[in-house]
Amino acid sequence: MAKDESVTRRSPCPVSCTLDILGDRWTLLVIRDLMLGRSRYKEFCASPEGIPTNILAERLERLLQYEIIEKAPVSPESKRMAYHLTPKGKALKPLLVEITKWGLQWEEGTEARMQKKNTDT
């Protein structure tokens, strides 16, 4: 995978490379949801921002390709799939924390009402 990316990269700058993956208005919201313990397609759809379903499907596919998330059965018996963060995805936590902090401090009317299900990571 790294090969394909490197040819299309705008520059070797880690900021630009990260933005090539996460730099849009939706991807990090999905990551946020995953960090809040959400894992199902419908849960991402249910978030208050209202991501369009085609965009969600495309973003999940991209996150899978970059191995930021993984897809696995909800339970061993089920055929329904759930999404979870990989170590690479979990490593985005400090980034999300800083985005949250900046938003809370500098944008009026923002509120952190992120109630997590699990507190690990």
Added chain:
Amino acid sequence: MAKDESVTRRSPCPVSCTLDILGDRWTLLVIRDLMLGRSRYKEFCASPEGIPTNILAERLERLLQYEIIEKAPVSPESKRMAYHLTPKGKALKPLLVEITKWGLQWEEGTEARMQKKNTDT
């Protein structure tokens, strides 16, 4: 300004609000350049990612509106303008640091060759 934003906000989540401002492939690269001490239009154009000039003009305008940057004469005698980060913009430093760290750690072939001019803030 906060009034106008609040009506168009997707949600009060600080992450989504921050992404409404910074969530694209170019804005944070301009912020990066500013943090590296670059301040002129042509310097932003000269960055290796090659931002289209119409996009750059639009992004600078938006960052001015959100008071993340400010525009001032290069020197008291000059009519040429330079852009600089405001306190709100400088507060994005930890976010940029985390983006950089994640890119360096998880994306192969990225390299931090950010040579700063000034080391303040």
Added chain:
DNA sequence: ATATTTTACTTGCAAAATAAAAGTAAAACG
């Protein structure tokens, strides 16, 4: 076992954003 509902998408299309190229006016310079 079958019907109904839910889930996890895909498809089609209009609207908006982006990218590439060329053009332009003011400022700076020789």
Added chain:
DNA sequence: CGTTTTACTTTTATTTTGCAAGTAAAATAT
């Protein structure tokens, strides 16, 4: 004063996004 540089704007083509509707498999209810 003429030329070059700078900081944009404009135009057009391409891509992405957003919205609505449709669909097949899985789960649930009957």
